[in-house]
Amino acid sequence: MSMQQQDPVSVPAGSSRRDFLRKAIGRADAATENTPLASTPSSALALPAPPQWNDVRVRLLRRATMGLRSADVQDIGNMGYQQWLNEQVNYTRIDDSSVEAQVAARWPLLSQPALQLAAVNSGTLRTQLQQATLFRAAYSSRQLYERMVEFWSDHFNISMDKVGYLKAIEDREVIRKHAMGRFSDLLKASAHSPAMLAYLDQNQSRSGSPNQNYVRELMELHTIGVDGGYTQADVDELARVFTGWTFTGAGEFSFNASRHDFGAKTVLGVNIPATSPSIGAEGVKEGEMMLDFLLTHPSTGRFLATKMLKWLLTPDPTEQQIEAIAGAYRATRGDIKRMVRAILNEGWMADAPLKLKRPFHLVVSGVRATGATMANVGSVLSQVGTIGQQIFRYETPEGYSDLTEFWVGNQAPRWAFGVSLANSSNVNTVNVDVSAYLAGTADAAIDRIDAELFGGELAPATRGALLTYLKAGTFNNARVRETIGLALSGHEFQWY
Numbered sequence: 001m002s003m004q005q006q007d008p009v010s011v012p013a014g015s016s017r018r019d020f021l022r023k024a025i026g027r028a029d030a031a032t033e034n035t036p037l038a039s040t041p042s043s044a045l046a047l048p049a050p051p052q053w054n055d056v057r058v059r060l061l062r063r064a065t066m067g068l069r070s071a072d073v074q075d076i077g078n079m080g081y082q083q084w085l086n087e088q089v090n091y092t093r094i095d096d097s098s099v100e101a102q103v104a105a106r107w108p109l110l111s112q113p114a115l116q117l118a119a120v121n122s123g124t125l126r127t128q129l130q131q132a133t134l135f136r137a138a139y140s141s142r143q144l145y146e147r148m149v150e151f152w153s154d155h156f157n158i159s160m161d162k163v164g165y166l167k168a169i170e171d172r173e174v175i176r177k178h179a180m181g182r183f184s185d186l187l188k189a190s191a192h193s194p195a196m197l198a199y200l201d202q203n204q205s206r207s208g209s210p211n212q213n214y215v216r217e218l219m220e221l222h223t224i225g226v227d228g229g230y231t232q233a234d235v236d237e238l239a240r241v242f243t244g245w246t247f248t249g250a251g252e253f254s255f256n257a258s259r260h261d262f263g264a265k266t267v268l269g270v271n272i273p274a275t276s277p278s279i280g281a282e283g284v285k286e287g288e289m290m291l292d293f294l295l296t297h298p299s300t301g302r303f304l305a306t307k308m309l310k311w312l313l314t315p316d317p318t319e320q321q322i323e324a325i326a327g328a329y330r331a332t333r334g335d336i337k338r339m340v341r342a343i344l345n346e347g348w349m350a351d352a353p354l355k356l357k358r359p360f361h362l363v364v365s366g367v368r369a370t371g372a373t374m375a376n377v378g379s380v381l382s383q384v385g386t387i388g389q390q391i392f393r394y395e396t397p398e399g400y401s402d403l404t405e406f407w408v409g410n411q412a413p414r415w416a417f418g419v420s421l422a423n424s425s426n427v428n429t430v431n432v433d434v435s436a437y438l439a440g441t442a443d444a445a446i447d448r449i450d451a452e453l454f455g456g457e458l459a460p461a462t463r464g465a466l467l468t469y470l471k472a473g474t475f476n477n478a479r480v481r482e483t484i485g486l487a488l489s490g491h492e493f494q495w496y
Contacts, residue, residue, distance in 0.1 A: 046316045046353040050459055050492070056350045057081050058455040062496040063312055063352060064088055064344060065143035067365025070451045072143075081346055088144035089341050091180060099140050106377075107132040110168060114251030117165040126160050129168050130391050131377040134384070137360070138367045138374070148179045148340065150360070151311050153392070154399030156190045156222065158199045160392040166251055167392060170195035183304065183334035184295050187222060191291055194247035200397065203246040206259035210239035217397045219294065228299035230268060237267045241286045255284040268293070301329035305339070311402055312343045313352055321348065354495040356404040359387035361496070362414060366421050366488050369453040376429040383420065387413045418488025422481045437480045442470045445480055449487050462490055 053059055057076045061068040064085070076084040087094060104111060107128040109120055117125060137146045152175050160167040170193045178186035190196050197203050197214065205211035215238040220226045244260030247253050260283040264274040270293055272286055294300060305325035309317035325339055332338040357365060363384045367374065374380055384391065388410050394400050401407075424430040437445040446467045450458040458466075470483045487493060 046314060047495075049352065049354050050457075052457045052459050055455075055457065056346055057084070058457060059352055060085065060344060060346075060349050061455065063349065063355075064147060065368075066137045066146055066361060067368035067496075068455050069368050069371070070455070073451075073455045085144075085341065085344055088142070089180070089337050091142040091145040094141050096140055096142050099136060102139075103132050103135060106135070110172065114165070114169055117168055118249075118251065120165060122160075122164045125165055125168055126392065127378065129160070129171060130381055133171075133391060134360070134364060134381050135374065135377050137364045144340070145180055147312075148336065149176055151308070152179050152186065154394075154402075155307070156186075156196065157394055157397055157399030158195050158392070159395050161395070163195045163198045166193075166195035166198055169193075169251055171392075178336075180336050180340070183329070183336055184292075186336070187295060188288075188291055190222070191218070191245075191287070192253040194251050194253060197245060197247055197253075202242065205239065205243050205245070207240075207243050207261035210236075210243050210261065212236070212239045214245075215239045215242055221397055223294040223303065224297050224299035225303035228297065228303060234268050237265045238290060240265050241267060241272065241290055244283060245287055255281055257281055257283050260284075268297070295334065301326035304329060304334075308339060309343055312340065313348055315353070315355065315403065355402075356407055357494060357496055358400065358402065358407060359384050359389035359410075359414075360391055362387065362494065363417060363421075365493070365496070366418065369488070369493075370421060370432045370484065371452070372421060372424065372430055372432045373427070374430050375427065379429050380421075383413075383417045387417060414494060415489040418490075418493070419482075419485035422485035422488060425481075432481070432484070434477060434480050434484065437484070438475075438477065442467065442475050445470060445475075445483070449484060453484075453487050453493060459492060462487075462492055466490075 049059070053062075057080075058068065058073060060081060061072050061076060065072060079087070109117065109125055109128050110132055112120075133149075137150070140146050153171070156175065158167050158170060163170075170190075174186065174189040174193050174195075178189055194203075200214035200217055201211045202214040205214070212235050216235050219228065219230050219235070219238070224230065240261040240263070244256045244258075245253075246256050246259070257277065257280040260277075262275045262277050262279075262283060265272040265286075267290060270290070272289075275283070277283075302322060305322050305328075306317060309321055309325060313321070321343075325342055328335075328339050328342045363380060366372070367380060372380075388407070389400055421430070422432060424432050437448050446463060449466065450456055450463060466483055466487055469486060470479060473479045473482075
């Protein structure tokens with residue numbers, strides 16, 4: 001059943017929250033009823049957006065932020081689609097000093113050099129990185145940048161459980177530094193990152209015993225893609241090219257010439273002649289040359305275009321869209337800003353289907369929509385893990401999935417989060433201030449829920465159900481919080 005065909009939801013007076021959830025939530029389940037999700041292509045779950053989502057400016061906010069707020073709707077209304085998007089793409093022009101000052105004060109380890117971080121308890125450092133990441137996503141004015149930081153963190157996934165303090169350096173010097181720069185700079189920074197080299201065992205690779213983990217993911221996940229045209233023989237040869245790439249105990253990249261294979265190699269049709277070990281450190285140029293080759297390979301632009309389109313626009317991009325963004329990659333030599341700007345054009349955005357929020361996105365969007373203050377970010381961070389996403393702890397190199405079918409079956413903790421957040425009122429931990437909702441009538445409170453949580457695009461049926469629930473009890477603090485919790489748990493807030 002499509003969202004346009006759904007029957008109105010009514011909640012009789014005196015009905016419970018369970019009744020509301022049973023009737024007003026789970027539209028995704030209805031859309032995929034009797035469908036084996038594990039074998040369903042992404043296009044089968046590319047549900048059309050509800051008809052109420054008819055303002056393309058608000059739809060852009062849903063895609064380009066970590067969760068829309070009424071203030072964002074007002075800003076884009078004043079600025080217009082193009083000016084707002086241009087400002088977000090050119091994120092360095094946005095003053096975010098207040099947020100960064102709070103990050104520096106609350107999580108001071110993150111700015112420390114490698115030698116100092118190496119001596120810190122790994123659990124403490126991981127907690128600081130996770131909490132700062134959530135805090136920035138929730139409160140930064142550079143919202144599109146934060147979306148791309150999340151994207152590249154998965155594209156170049158590294159489990160902090162394996163590499164420890166090196167991930168904190170990688171987050172700072174690779175992902176956040178290059179998230180909206182040039183892909184060539186980002187790829188090369190990743191290739192020289194001790195965190196990546198440690199995570200994929202590249203530091204163990206040496207002549208006579210080349211380790212294939214890094215080079216396989218370099219091609220399969222980072223550049224040309226699994227269907228990009230490479231063979232196992234190319235993996236074997238590229239592993240020889242990168243022998244000697246390692247890092248020092250101080251957490252810095254190092255090329256160890258004594259471990260490098262100086263013999264002749266052929267990778268993806270590129271012939272690398274044998275050289276003498278006497279060239280020493282010059283042997284690193286073989287790997288650097290292959291990075292440049294992969295960056296210009298025809299498959300790389302298409303692979304990145306497809307993945308970025310799926311992240312920002314649609315789970316089922318067309319061939320025309322893929323080729324257009326791949327063309328932008330080629331024309332700009334991998335300018336991420338230009339690619340993102342091209343993807344988020346007004347014409348394509350008007351037809352963008354629904355995408356299910358991943359746990360991190362859902363939690364952050366809840367914080368943004370309710371205006372919650374987080375004196376204790378850890379209590380909110382724990383909700384992300386409960387729903388199923390332990391940030392920076394995904395074990396395998398592909399990173400967390402962005403596919404609906406990966407997340408759609410985990411509804412109960414998603415509902416529980418909404419209720420929990422709405423009932424948070426401790427200024428020393430997490431506080432959602434509902435005084436403005438209590439200032440007028442029940443109808444006015446629902447108007448405010450519509451504006452703050454849904455950008456003024458709440459479906460009439462859901463609006464009616466929430467109003468009925470609110471009026472079924474005493475109009476007080478507790479009842480308003482329950483109603484906000486139901487709104488956060490509802491199907492319309494689960495998608496973007």
